[in-house]
Amino acid sequence: MKRIVILGAGTAGTIMANRLSRLYRRELRTGQALITVVDQDDRHVYQPGLLFVPFGTYQPDDIVKPRHGFLPRDVRYVRAAIDRVAPTRNAVYLADGAALEYDVLIVATGSRVVPEETEGMTGPGWRENVFDFYTPEGSAALAEKLTSWHGGRLVVNIVEMPIKCPVAPLEFAFLADAFFTKRGIRDRVSITFVTPLDAAFTKPACTRALTYLLKEKGIEIVTEFNTGSVDGAKGELRSWDDRVVGFDLLVSVPLHKGAEFVSRSPGLGDDMGFVLTDPATLQAQVRPNIFAIGDATNVPASKAGSVAHFQGELLEENVRRFLAGRPIEPSFDGHANCFIETGHGKALLIDFNYQVEPLPGRFPLAFGPMPLLKESRLNHLGKLAFRWIYWHLLLPGRDLLGVPARMSMRGKRSPAPAAPEPRAEPQTELATTAR
Amino acid sequence: MTTMLLANKDLEVDAEGFLTNPAQWDESVAVAIARDVGIATLTDRHWLVVKFMRERFLTTGTAPSIRTLGKESGVPIKELYQLFPKGPAKLAAKIGGIPKPKGCI
Numbered sequence: 001m002k003r004i005v006i007l008g009a010g011t012a013g014t015i016m017a018n019r020l021s022r023l024y025r026r027e028l029r030t031g032q033a034l035i036t037v038v039d040q041d042d043r044h045v046y047q048p049g050l051l052f053v054p055f056g057t058y059q060p061d062d063i064v065k066p067r068h069g070f071l072p073r074d075v076r077y078v079r080a081a082i083d084r085v086a087p088t089r090n091a092v093y094l095a096d097g098a099a100l101e102y103d104v105l106i107v108a109t110g111s112r113v114v115p116e117e118t119e120g121m122t123g124p125g126w127r128e129n130v131f132d133f134y135t136p137e138g139s140a141a142l143a144e145k146l147t148s149w150h151g152g153r154l155v156v157n158i159v160e161m162p163i164k165c166p167v168a169p170l171e172f173a174f175l176a177d178a179f180f181t182k183r184g185i186r187d188r189v190s191i192t193f194v195t196p197l198d199a200a201f202t203k204p205a206c207t208r209a210l211t212y213l214l215k216e217k218g219i220e221i222v223t224e225f226n227t228g229s230v231d232g233a234k235g236e237l238r239s240w241d242d243r244v245v246g247f248d249l250l251v252s253v254p255l256h257k258g259a260e261f262v263s264r265s266p267g268l269g270d271d272m273g274f275v276l277t278d279p280a281t282l283q284a285q286v287r288p289n290i291f292a293i294g295d296a297t298n299v300p301a302s303k304a305g306s307v308a309h310f311q312g313e314l315l316e317e318n319v320r321r322f323l324a325g326r327p328i329e330p331s332f333d334g335h336a337n338c339f340i341e342t343g344h345g346k347a348l349l350i351d352f353n354y355q356v357e358p359l360p361g362r363f364p365l366a367f368g369p370m371p372l373l374k375e376s377r378l379n380h381l382g383k384l385a386f387r388w389i390y391w392h393l394l395l396p397g398r399d400l401l402g403v404p405a406r407m408s409m410r411g412k413r414s415p416a417p418a419a420p421e422p423r424a425e426p427q428t429e430l431a432t433t434a435r
Numbered sequence: 436m437t438t439m440l441l442a443n444k445d446l447e448v449d450a451e452g453f454l455t456n457p458a459q460w461d462e463s464v465a466v467a468i469a470r471d472v473g474i475a476t477l478t479d480r481h482w483l484v485v486k487f488m489r490e491r492f493l494t495t496g497t498a499p500s501i502r503t504l505g506k507e508s509g510v511p512i513k514e515l516y517q518l519f520p521k522g523p524a525k526l527a528a529k530i531g532g533i534p535k536p537k538g539c540i
Contacts, residue, residue: 117502160501224521226501228513240516255502271503276496285496298497 002033002323005092005102006075007082008259009039009067011047011395012294012308013108019316019397021072028074035075036100038082038092042067045136046390048305048383051168051341053139054251055179056147060140063387070395082109085265087287103289104319107268107275109259110295111164111303117255118159118230125232130250133172134164142251146179151188152248155237158195159227159255164295164303167350169193169253170200170210171341176251177217178343192220194237194245199223203357206350209373213342227252256303258296274298279354280330282315289322291315301354302336309394310335313405316397335407339383347379348372353407361412365401369411442467453528453535457493460532468530474519477530481518484508488524489531498528498536 004020006013017037027033049063071077081095085105092100113134115121121130131145132138156173163169173193180186193200193214200210200221214221228240230250237245237252258273267286269275275292276285279299284290293315294308301307311332318328334354339347349370350358362369370378393400439448442463447456452471454460465485469477477485487508491499501524505512515523524536 226516226521228516240513241520270497271500 001031002027003101003103004033004035004106004319005100005104006035006037006106006108007085007092008107008109008294008296009037009071009077010044010108010110010294011305012110012296012312013037013039013106014044014067014070014395015308015312015397016106016108016293016315017071017075018395019312020319021074022397023316023320025074036078036102037071037075038078038080038094038100039067040079040081042079044070046387047134047164048390049387050133050136050139051171051175053136054133054142054146054172055175056143060136060143064136065391070391082259082261083264084261085268085290087265087267087290090289104323105290106315106319107262107284107290107292107296108294108308109262111256111258111274113254114257115252115254117257118227118252120230120232121252121254123230123232125235128232129235129248130230130232130252132252132254134168134253145249146176149249151180151185153190153192153235153246154249154251155192155194155245155247157193157225157227157237157245157250157252158197159252160196162303163253163256165338166302166304167201167338167340169195170214172251173219174213174217174343175341177219190220191218192222192245192247194222194225194227196226197223203352205360206352206358206373209348209360210340213375217343262296270298272298278330279334280332281318281328282311282332283318283328291319299332299334301332301334302338304336304338305390305394306337307335309400310337310405312397331406333406335405337403339379339386341380341383342375345377345380346375347383348375349379349382351407351412356407356409356412359412359414364408364411365403372412441471449535451535454532455534457489457533460489464532465530468532472526472529474526474530478518480510480514481530484510484515484518484523484527485531488527489533492528492531492533498524498533500524500536 006016020035024033044065044067046063049058052058068077083093083095085092090102127141131142133142156169158169173191180189199207201207226240229238235247258269262269262273275297277292277297277299282291284292293311295303314331321328337351339349341347349363349372351363352358360373363372437448438445446459449455519526528536
């Protein structure tokens with residue numbers, strides 16, 4: 001009998017449960033396969049919606065549904081906290097002491113924000129003038145604050161990379177600009193974006209587009225700022241090298257870590273609790289019968305739902321091969337695809353992978369092309385439509401409007417030769433991917 | 436793969452100058468890379484961090500994060516930023532001759 005255990009019933013875990021239950025439908029019916037999904041609660045949060053809650057576009061209830069409603073009937077759903085994985089025994093131990101043995105384990109427990117890791121962040125002023133928006137509670141509290149705020153210095157801050165959806169903090173700043181303009185108090189609000197990176201984003205072409213938008217919207221940017229502490233009472237954000245940014249309202253994206261049990265599982269994770277994972281095969285380093293997917297891994301891809309979707313298709317194939325005793329394939333290329341809300345009903349679209357940075361052009365979809373790296377209304381409608389797509393196509397593990405799991409160069413324009421970089425290799429990789 | 440001539444050695448490096456073969460490292464390489472990134476002299480405190488970083492990478496296969504460095508290397512985070520301005524984990528990895536720590540996007 002094949003025993004598959006999936007830890008986590010979020011985006012990636014739910015996708016895998018649906019894909020594998022289809023793949024092994026017959027074996028599940030005849031008792032030759034057993035799929036078990038473990039999660040500690042039954043609240044599935046549509047995380048891309050968290051960005052819209054503070055501005056009243058979505059209500060907190062709009063973005064939460066029961067997890068079990070999206071899992072197939074022929075998988076076993078265990079509601080329990082996880083104590084640890086014992087890789088050498090092929091077993092998962094639950095908090096109540098019960099053991100789940102597996103032939104294949106898939107870790108899909110995502111990442112979580114840990115505001116307590118930053119000195120002072122959860123001290124005086126927490127959820128009064130210091131907020132996060134990466135949790136349902138934080139985004140709901142911030143929504144209340146924003147409707148009554150009279151203006152002042154708004155600071156949007158990233159504590160440390162990596163974070164989920166690396167563009168969300170920028171989107172927050174763009175949407176705040178539009179929100180306060182609409183409320184008629186934009187002239188009484190200053191917006192400052194404070195980042196540990198050396199620019200608005202990590203990749204050149206995308207950074208240029210985003211830097212232009214920041215300027216256009218009157219948003220200041222402070223770079224290479226490594227947040228050391230927060231003082232809500234004084235309204236000060238302080239870096240480790242003693243630079244200070246004053247605020248009246250701080251919206252911070254706290255440090256991220258993997259699930260706690262990862263650190264209690266020998267050899268499974270790095271020191272932030274992210275699963276040590278092969279970036280191309282998604283196999284865990286610790287043991288060949290453990291795989292990881294989505295935000296839970298340490299692979300250098302974006303922590304985004306689109307990545308979990310693309311990985312899902314390839315991981316299904318690798319699990320199938322592994323259980324059939326065949327070699328697995330190094331097929332994941334780091335493909336990510338994200339809408340970037342820019343306010344006033346517009347958005348950008350970016351599509352990239354490990355080697356190819358987000359490029360301009362037109363993105364081919366089943367119903368027609370969408371502009372890449374350029375503001376448009378169509379992209380904004382795409383982002384809003386994505387909530388429906390998420391629950392009805394993405395979680396069930398279906399094909400998404402003809403978007404392939406591996407990134408395609410179709411419609412993309414190569415970077416302008418304006419900024420010559422002494423790197424010959426990415427060019428060849430680009431050509432290979434373009435095939 | 437690129438090579439870089441430093442401390443009289445042909446070193447294999449990535450696009451950002453991180454050693455891709457940690458075995459090519461020795462203390463003279465560390466001193467040369469440190470000068471290259473603007474650290475004129477490596478003090479005992481620098482060496483403590485660089486060697487901890489390298490040791491941890493060679494035994495576990497991953498470079499420690501800035502938080503682990505602060506908790507376990509014996510040098511607090513604040514001082515790490517004084518020793519290696521702007522990016523302690525990145526700079527200590529570079530000087531210690533190990534690959535660039537993952538983390539950014």
